[in-house]
Amino acid sequence: MTLGFVMLCHTALDRAGQVARHWAVSGSPVVIHVDRRVAEDEVGKLRASLADLDNIRFSRRFTCDWGTWGIVQATQAASTLMLAEFPQVRHVYLASGSCLPLRPAEDLRAFLDARPRTDFIESVTTADVGWTVGGLDEERFTLRFPFSWRNQRGLFDRYVRLQRGLGIRRKIPAEIVPHMGSQWWCLTRQTLSAILEAPDRKRIDRYFRRVWIPDESYFQTLVRRCSTQVESRSLTLSKFDFQGRPHIFYDDHLQLLRRSDSFVARKIWPQADRLYATFLAPAQPSELRPDPNHSKIDRLFARAMERRTKGRAGLYMQSRFPTxxxxxxxxxxxxxxxxxxxxxxxxxxxxxxxxxxxxxxxxxxxxxxxxxxxxxxxxxxxxxxxxxxxxxxxxxxxxxxxxxxxxxxxxxxxxxxxxxxxxxxxxxxxxxxxxxxxxxxxxxxxxxxxxxxxxxxxxxxxxxxxxxxxxxxxxxxxxxxxxxxxxxxxxxxxxxxxxxxxxxxxxxxxxxxxxxxxxxxxxxxxxxxxxxxxxxxxxxxxxxxxxxxxxxxxxxxxxxxxxx
Incomplete structure (x- = not known):
């Protein structure tokens, strides 16, 4: 079985190129999408640095603002190219340019070989989501969001209030049940092709184009009507703080990342030279490591979040004044x-x-x-x-x-x-x-x-x-x-x-x-x-x-x- 990687990149292209080369050399084809806003000369340098590898492709470029439809379009285009160019691929793994493999690709392939028909994607109903911080749950599917939450916050908030005041509600297509989850997934060829080649895809895409943060709901929803076996979890280690912002891993997190037994982690600081040098080094023969178990370090992150929000008893300081x-x-x-x-x-x-x-x-x-x-x-x-x-x-x-x-x-x-x-x-x-x-x-x-x-x-x-x-x-x-x-x-x-x-x-x-x-x-x-x-x-x-x-x-x- 061949495992393929789709990478969504928009910054630190030199690091993304290192990771793409690591996966490609190990026998996994890679399709790279680069944000349309990145300068052409930077993209040209990335292409030139990977030109010696025949299992790397670059997909059509889209503008990928946070929480907008462009991210889904980029994922669709890169995944379509992966399925067309590499027919031997059985699982497609979606990653970002800031992701870093923590274990050899052989470990991940062996893990997926034992589960050939399983799709790994976090997919839960809106009623069961507990990680939306300061955001919308069900309303993201019933209101329209033509404005960017980050770049047009005033228009975004006023338009949401207007729709609420007028009682405007979009009709959810009858054949889907909205689900949400992490953007980073690993899907089988059968499931991914069923989503991309669905007869009603244009209508479904038209609906999700106005959903808020569709990259956290598009594949998470459609996988439920196409997959025969879903394991609702992401194989990518990604942690978020109490404000919903992703934790960034630095060099001093080396032992923590090793202990997680995860296959891939995000987000990695681009200047974390020690992490990149350690995890991208040639794989050494070793015993079969256990399956990824993110709960091993969940307790540590829970303590860190409690320390961040509550602090140490009696400690008042300028960086975190408790309330x-x-x-x-x-x-x-x-x-x-x-x-x-x-x-x-x-x-x-x-x-x-x-x-x-x-x-x-x-x-x-x-x-x-x-x-x-x-x-x-x-x-x-x-x-x-x-x-x-x-x-x-x-x-x-x-x-x-x-x-x-x-x-x-x-x-x-x-x-x-x-x-x-x-x-x-x-x-x-x-x-x-x-x-x-x-x-x-x-x-x-x-x-x-x-x-x-x-x-x-x-x-x-x-x-x-x-x-x-x-x-x-x-x-x-x-x-x-x-x-x-x-x-x-x-x-x-x-x-x-x-x-x-x-x-x-x-x-x-x-x-x-x-x-x-x-x-x-x-x-x-x-x-x-x-x-x-x-x-x-x-x-x-x-x-x-x-x-x-x-x-x-x-x-x-x-x-x-x-x-x-």
């Missing part, structure tokens, strides 16, 4: 946020650093600038403590800090006096562990020496800000792990609350606290809250404090409530 619509990520690792603790305990950040074995920062979102650990002005990754730079994009500031310190847990303080733009991000980040004592902002006001009217106004402002943050944390959409105590609850049994923080944040086996931070003096704090009420401000986040004395520390089990 929620595409599975935008959050921070790269778990981190802890403490609100209300520094107001209630002395040197709380140092205690956290020792207890959680983490790097504890101050208020990273303080209005006057980020309070990095140790008072540093520039932190890892060249992060500046400048409030102006931080507030330009608070989300990137935080995600960069967590990314730059992977392997070391970070913790920082937060409060209603800080810049609040980051709050929604914190609430929706599953890596955030938020511990919050509501109403603790009143403790520094209690110890301040300010006029009481100023204290009342400031307490009302901070309570309003903290209430908005609490509403976010109590939302059903919250993904962060949240523990919330009112100030009265916490002071009533601080040991249990602190132990909860340790157990929740420390990945090591649970251990009991041996050291606790020193709590500030709260004597008279209950009366302070009552004075706020007397002045017309209602403190609701602190819980019930006795008016005449500080709440006693008890051993009762007052548990926090967990939001997530």
């Amino acid at each position: 929620d619509r595409k599975g935008g990520n959050r921070c790269a690792a778990p981190y802890s946020v403490f609100q209300g603790f520094s107001e209630l305990f002395e040197d709380f950040d140092r205690w956290v650093a020792r207890s959680l074995e983490c790097r504890a920062h101050g208020h990273l979102f303080a209005p006057d600038g980020a309070q990095f650990h140790g008072g540093e002005a520039v932190f890892k990754g060249a992060l500046s403590a400048s409030a102006t730079l931080r507030d330009y994009n608070p989300r990137s500031f935080l995600t960069n800090m967590i990314w730059n310190t992977r392997g070391e847990r970070q913790a920082f303080l937060f409060g209603p006096g800080d810049t609040q733009e980051i709050t929604s991000f914190l609430a929706n980040d599953p890596n955030a562990h938020i511990s919050l004592i509501t109403g603790a902002f009143a403790v520094p006001l209690f110890h301040s020496n300010r006029n009481f009217s100023e204290i009342r106004a400031e307490a009302a402002r901070l309570q309003r800000i903290e209430s908005e943050f609490l509403a976010l944390l109590n939302s059903s959409d919250t993904k962060a792990r949240v523990n919330i105590w009112s100030l009265a609850q916490f002071v009533d049994n601080p040991m249990e609350a602190l132990q909860t923080i340790i157990d929740d944040s420390n990945p090591r086996p649970a251990h009991r606290l041996t050291e606790v931070p020193r709590m500030v003096d709260l004597t008279g704090f209950g009366q302070f809250l009552q004075n706020l009420r007397n002045q017309g401000m209602q403190p609701v986040l602190m819980g019930d404090f006795p008016i005449h004395s500080a709440p006693p520390v008890t051993r009762g089990r007052i548990k926090p409530y967990a939001v997530k």
